[in-house]
Amino acid sequence: MSEEIEDVLDAVGPRLRALRRRRGITLAGLAAETGISESTLSRLESGRRRANLGLLLPLARAYDVPLDALVGAPRTGDPRIHLRPIRRHGMAFIPLTRRPGGVQAYKMLIPAREAPAEPDPRTHTGYEWLYVLNGRLRLVLGEQDLTLPPGEAAEFDTRLPHWLGSADGRAVELLILFGMEGERVHVRPRTG
Structure with a gap:
């Protein structure tokens, strides 16, 4: 060898x-x-x-x-990114980051359905920030039941029972930043 x-x-x-x-x-x-x-x-x-x-x-x-x-395999020289969707609970998560640990970025696709799905809130360790790109997202977070249109964002501790789905049965696209260590994501305008 x-x-x-x-x-x-x-x-x-x-x-x-x-x-x-x-x-x-x-x-x-x-x-x-x-x-x-x-x-x-x-x-x-x-x-x-x-x-x-x-x-x-x-x-x-x-x-x-x-x-x-x-x-730790060396890169092959091919600059193309080969994204492989992860499918869970009928939704697709496309990883946008490849490094292990730290904050992970995903594009999430919730498919259209004839009837909106029934919420089934779950918990797990971490902290999540999401931004709705297209469609109307239904976010059940603890006792709150929210509808987020395109352009709205939310962040929450994922130890709180939560569920994501379509608010109206149509497809929804969103970006998600997720951190296992509970990192918070803040978007601030530049000053000066």
């Missing part, structure tokens, strides 16, 4: 540990999500076990990052 490949493989463990810690995930939590034992994850992060495809694929899925982000 070449020295370059050895260097890439040696960097995988510390990269995995840093990613897990930045996201505030325990080894036990990651083991439960991936099906990989805590001891294997610990050995992988410490460099006592070599990374292989069978270990890296479930980790890439759990962290929602491309496989090359886990191994």
Whole structure:
């Protein structure tokens, strides 16, 4: 094996540990999500076990990052961005950022429906900022039931029960900035 490949493989463990810690995930939590034992994850992060495809694929899925982000693969020189939508609850999330951790940007598409969906509020760790591009967004946030037209924005702690859907059954497009660590996003006009 070449020295370059050895260097890439040696960097995988510390990269995995840093990613897990930045996201505030325990080894036990990651083991439960991936099906990989805590001891294997610990050995992988410490460099006592070599990374292989069978270990890296479930980790890439759990962290929602491309496989090359886990191994630190060099760019191929192709400047095109290949966005792969993530589909959840009948909606499409198109990742606009590729780096792990920190604030993540998504374009969210809520498809048109004959009848608006019934709200099913959920919670998760993090903080979200959203901006409606097209359509009328229905945002159920705790006890509030809001309608946001194009050009309106909202931000909230995602530990508060929330649900996003179409206010009128038509398609909705929005931008979302999401941070696991609870970062707040503020847009301020320039002065002077």
